[in-house]
Amino acid sequence: MGPPKRRVLATAEETLxxxxxxxxxxxxxxxxxxxxxxxxxxxxxxxxxxxxELPARFRSTIWMRRGSYVVVDTKALDDRENKLHGEIINVVGDEKAWRKAAFWPKAFVKQSYGGASDSEEEDSRVGKMPSSDEDE
Structure with missing residues (x-):
């Protein structure tokens, strides 16, 4: 049997x-x-x-892949003496919406399949060639 469907949907909706x-x-x-x-x-x-650590409310409800993003509370486990540095408090569900937020780290730039960053993609859509030092 699994967790109730309404709990699964509510948890998934929180992450969007x-x-x-x-x-x-x-x-x-x-x-x-x-x-x-x-x-x-x-x-x-x-x-x-x-x-x-993944808290109990996400277990058997949300599955995470390598490369996905989470929000970590770094102070949650300070009272314990162990190797854990925090607890996952939210999972980024709709990455596109989260990337538009002002607090999204600049270090996590979206990579395209060609290996170009967002700014290089914009250059190619406008008709500009991405800059490269190989031509010189």
């Missing part, structure tokens, strides 16, 4: 829209890999890789 602001102790991080039972290795915009 970004909050108006993020508190100082909350940071957006990229999921690197699953590191164990409800533990994930994540990378902050500062390139620091840490281990975080």
């Amino acid at each position: 829209f970004p909050p108006p602001t993020l508190p100082e102790e909350h940071q957006i991080a990229r999921v690197i890999k699953a590191a164990g039972n409800n533990l994930y290795s994540v990378e902050f915009p500062s390139k620091q890789v840490v281990l975080v």
Whole structure:
């Protein structure tokens, strides 16, 4: 049997829209890999890789892939003496909506399939050639 469908839908709906602001102790991080039972290795915009815990409300409800984004509360587990550096408090569901938020880190630039960043894609749509030093 699984969790009730209404709980699954409510949890998934929470992840779709970004909050108006993020508190100082909350940071957006990229999921690197699953590191164990409800533990994930994540990378902050500062390139620091840490281990975080997935709380019970997301377990068996939301699945995360490598490269997806989460919001980590870095102060949640300060009272414990262990290797965990925080707790996942939200999962970025609609990445497009979250990227438009003012608090989205500049370090997490969307990469296209060709390896070009957003600004290079805009240049190609306008008709400009991306700058490269190879021609010189």
